[in-house]
Amino acid sequence: MSAAEDAVAMKNKGNAAIAKKDWREAIDCYDKAIELDPTVAVFYSNRAHSHIKLEEFGLAIADASKAIELDPKYIKAYYRRAVSYLAVMKYADALKDFRAVCRQVPHDKDARLKMQECEKIVRKISFMKAIEVGDPPSAAEGLDLNSMVVELDYDGVRLGNEMTKEFVEDMIQRFKDGKKLHRKYVYQIIIKAKEVFYNEPTMPEVTIEQGKKMTVCGDTHGQYFDLLEIFNRNGYPSETHAYLFNGDFVDRGSWSTEIALLLYSYKLLYPTNFFLNRGNHETDDMNRVYGFEGECKAKYNERTFKLFSESFSALPLATLIGAKYLVLHGGLFSDDEITLDDVRALDRHKQRQPGQEGLMMEMLWTDPQTMPGRGPSKRGVGLQFGPDVTKRFCERNGLEAIIRSHEVRMEGYEVEHDGRCITVFSAPNYVDTSGNKGAYINIGPDYKLQHNVFDAVPHPNIKPMAYAQNSLMSSMMM
The missing domain is CATH 1.25.40.10 (Tetratricopeptide repeat domain)
Structure with a gap:
């Protein structure tokens, strides 16, 4: 031949x-x-x-x-x-x-x-x-929650001024049953969570005390029933069991509002023991294409999406665990001179959306590569960084490793760059087609990493991206 x-x-x-x-x-x-x-x-x-x-x-x-x-x-x-x-x-x-x-x-x-x-x-x-003439008014402007009435026939637990465990447990079951929250509670949860996020630093720094543990999860992408599988296998959030969700909890899957509202409610219930990092899908451009905006409008209304958008802009961009592990959604930077102090000093409130360049964009979008140095992004946004880049960053900042998400891993996680770069992805059988496992990482007071792998569980017959712009998304799913 x-x-x-x-x-x-x-x-x-x-x-x-x-x-x-x-x-x-x-x-x-x-x-x-x-x-x-x-x-x-x-x-x-x-x-x-x-x-x-x-x-x-x-x-x-x-x-x-x-x-x-x-x-x-x-x-x-x-x-x-x-x-x-x-x-x-x-x-x-x-x-x-x-x-x-x-x-x-x-x-x-x-x-x-x-x-x-x-x-x-x-x-x-x-x-x-x-x-555009500066910052638009908040979607919460003119919203009088006190005057909103929850009808007598609402069959869920009532929410007062403070989040309760009873309300969260009822919410979990409501969502499993295909029910929604009253819109007053939706507004209340998002607005209060945004206030909490806004007052956190760009990089919260946490320690794990004796008798406690922290679980780090990667992308969940609207896969609500797989999120519950994590909790059922690993334990629900509590005063002694902290959780960190490392971005991309919305878009793609068709239960993104359920995941976001549940995670926000846990943040209100355990404000110092439950953490959320922003991902590249907690942004307006991605939500417009990949389904979250459409889902908010279909299940609630446009104001709900706008409130969520404001809350996403308030989310921290990274979390430092025990001064040993930097957890951020994407990865490292185009400049070797960037340090943890630069991340601490980043004023995320000045820039609502990450754009196509800059420190915030790189934290949300970059990926590791096997070759040394840096290379162009396979995604078309951001860049790729090699094992030498990771080694220099960890040594300069006294870190053992970075933990990131942002990419499907067939086994749910992958340890790369001589152990200094760990990817964790928590959406098994991503968009119902990938066949991958999901994973999460448990960390105890000794700061050793324990990787846990799980399989997807059955869910109601609603396809991924059911609320996306159907014509355009069909071309992406071709």
Whole structure:
């Protein structure tokens, strides 16, 4: 066989791996096909598809762009690049590619619908920038909770001025039964939690006393029933059992409001023993695309989303455990000179959204890599950092390791960079398709890390991202 024929054979193996949803195997096959024949657009486009499935949108953009360079009329490549631009909030670039698709296939109703929805997003962003005059008024303005009446037929536990264990336990069951909280209680929980978060430092510093323990959880992404599995296996939050949730508790899964309200309620119940870090999905841009905004509006109302948005901006960005472990959602920085003091000094209240650059963005978006040094982000936002970067940061700041989340790990967690970088991910069988395990980390007074792995549990028949912008999200789930 010729090299070109061998390349096609590897492409076919890659296609078979896609059919089995084995995205890494597919990428390996397309890598080999491209090595054998780097002139075929479909090899790059198919690899872009696999990168999209792994949320490696930066790599997908590069592959789709190469496919377009080789074949300027290759519709799938424009489509996949548009999807990837959309995922990293580059809406104007996505719109250009959706328009390119529609020019080539003007009668494709699905492509036209996606183009029109993307146009709406671009117009909305332009409008908001045009009318921006400093900080908008709070969504809590004009909201008189005291005058709001909880109807007599409300069948849940009543909430007074203080959070109670009885209310939380009733809330857990209500959500399991598919019921909602009264909107007065929703407003009350979010507003009070925001006040607590706002008054915490950007990096809370905690110690673990004798007779107590702390559990660190990674992304839960609206997978409410898997969150309850953690509590059922590992124990519910209490005065002696602290929890830290390391961001991305909303979006993707279709019980994001339930998770957020439960975690906020635990924060109010145990304000010095329950912690939340902000993740890259606790941001407006991500919530607009990945479902949380739509879920808030469907289950409650637009004000609920706006209140949540304000509360996300108040969340701490990292937690320091025992002066040994820095826990933050994404990872490390583009500058070796950054220290824990820089994190302590970061005024997160001046910048509500992380944007595309800067310290906050890097804390929420970066990822580890196996190669030394730093590299471009496979996501298209942020960067990647190598084991030498992690070693220097830990040594300079007297840390044993960093603990981060932000990425699916098939075994639920992974220890990298000679033990100095630990990833923990707590959403098993992510978006009902990934087949991964979930994990959480227990830490006692000796500050030793105990990794625990668990499997997904059954949930009601509601698909992931059920509340997302359906047309645009269908392209991401393709």
